[in-house]
Amino acid sequence: MRALLLSSHESPPSLVETAEPEPAKGEIKVRIATCGLNFADLLMMKGTYQDTPALPFVMGMEVAGRVEAVGAGVTGFAPGDRVAVYGGQGGLAELGCFPAERAVKLPDSMGWTEAAAFQIAYGTSHLALDHRARLQPGETLxxxxxxGxxxxxxxxxxxxxxxRVVACARGADKLEAAKAAGADxxxxxxxxxIRAEMKALGGADVVYDPVGGEQFAAAFRACRPEAxxxxxxxxxxxxPQIKANHLLVKNLSVLGLYWGGYLSFRPEVLxxxxxxxxAWHGEGRLTPHVSNVLPLDRAExxxxxxxxxxxxxxxxxxxxxx
Known part of the structure; x- marks a missing residue:
């Protein structure tokens, strides 16, 4: 089978021919249709991601495909099932073996491309806003x-x-995409x-920050008390480096969110x-936005x-x- 293999943190990954994997106990073997890319893939290439696998490894964190075989002890899945899997690695290949506990069955309403774009991005945002920040109706986000x-x-x-959603991005095209997604x-x-614009709006109750740097500093200074x-x-x-006395003065909370980490200590939350x-997708309330679809040989x-x-x-x- 073909697979995108990373052998060194100093060199780009290469597309290679390698042997098909076979599922171990508790695993499912998936014929992969699509794989979503994530910023964490870039960190893995440099060896700086918190869950970078040992070299060499096949890249690709989240996949959608069809179950081809099941390992010993696996229940609830059978060959032919359509699934999405967060494997953490192994997704940029024609076949992969993944823990069955990380797989979810796909509804017929969700196509392969949407499924590969769904788990990490939507899972991260929902867990962050709902479980961690407890975002409330009427608050300013x-x-x-x-x-992104x-x-x-x-x-x-x-x-x-x-x-009330305030979207911050670079350039008119990106802001138009945010507006179409529901930004007010x-x-x-x-x-x-950013700080001045948010102050004019009355400040932020919740800040969602995948950027860091200067934007974090500006948003931090535009927070309402108890944000x-x-x-x-x-x-x-x-x-960012956070001054604890500033947290104290405005009663602010800084909450970390690593979506994949819940697999190890509270998988039921995920x-x-x-x-x-x-369920929201099935009701037509979520529409995954995919800007680029490329074949495996153009993964880089x-x-x-x-x-x-x-x-x-x-x-x-x-x-x-x-």
Whole structure:
């Protein structure tokens, strides 16, 4: 089978021919149709992601496909089932073996491309806004990086939860995508002062931040008392340093969110969240935004789109027709 293999953190991954894997106990073997790309893939390439596998490994964190075989002890799945899986690795290949507990069955209403774009982006935003920040109807939600893979889902879910959503992104095209996802107010990070614009709106109750750096600092200073700031990631490359006395004065809370981490200590929280999201999708209330669909032999081009921030929503790699 073909697979995109990373053998060194100093060199790009390469498309290779390798032996088909076979499922171990508790695993399912999936013939992969599509794989969603994530900013974490870029960090894995550099070896700086918190869950970077040991080299060499096949890249690709989340997939959609059809079960081909099941390992010993697996119940609830059978060959032919349509599934989405967060494997953490192994997705940019024609076949992969993944823990069955990480798989969810797909409704007929969800196509392969949507399914590969769904789990991490929507799961991250829903868990952050609902489980961590307890976003309430009528609150003001500021979404930084609002046209990115997770940012657009935060706009969409925040709107669904009844918040006033302020979307911050770079450029008119990206802001238009955020508006279509449900944003009430738009801030262009290239031309407008985030702090000043948010102060004029009365401040933020919740900040959703996958960017970090200067944008975090501006949003931090535009928070209302008792605001909650969600740290999702650091696409700017700069991890903010927080002054604890500023938290004290305004009674602020900074909440970390690593979606995949729930698999190890509270998987039921993640499962409930995905069930809610799939139900919303089935009701037509969520519409995954995929800006780029590329074949496996152009996966590195897809990574470059993320690295250079030239995508809106998700980038999905098609592996094969199944």
């Amino acid at each position: 500021l979404v930084l990086g609002a046209a 893979g997770v940012g657009l889902t935060a706009v969409e879910i925040g709107h669904l939860m009844g918040a 107010v738009l801030i262009d990070a290239t031309t407008q002062d 909650r700031i969600l740290t999702i990631g650091f696409a700017s490359g700069e991890v 499962t409930r969240s995905l069930q809610q999201l799939i 081009e897809g990574m470059a789109l993320l690295r250079d921030r030239n995508s809106t929503g998700k980038v999905v790699i098609t592996i094969q027709d199944i």
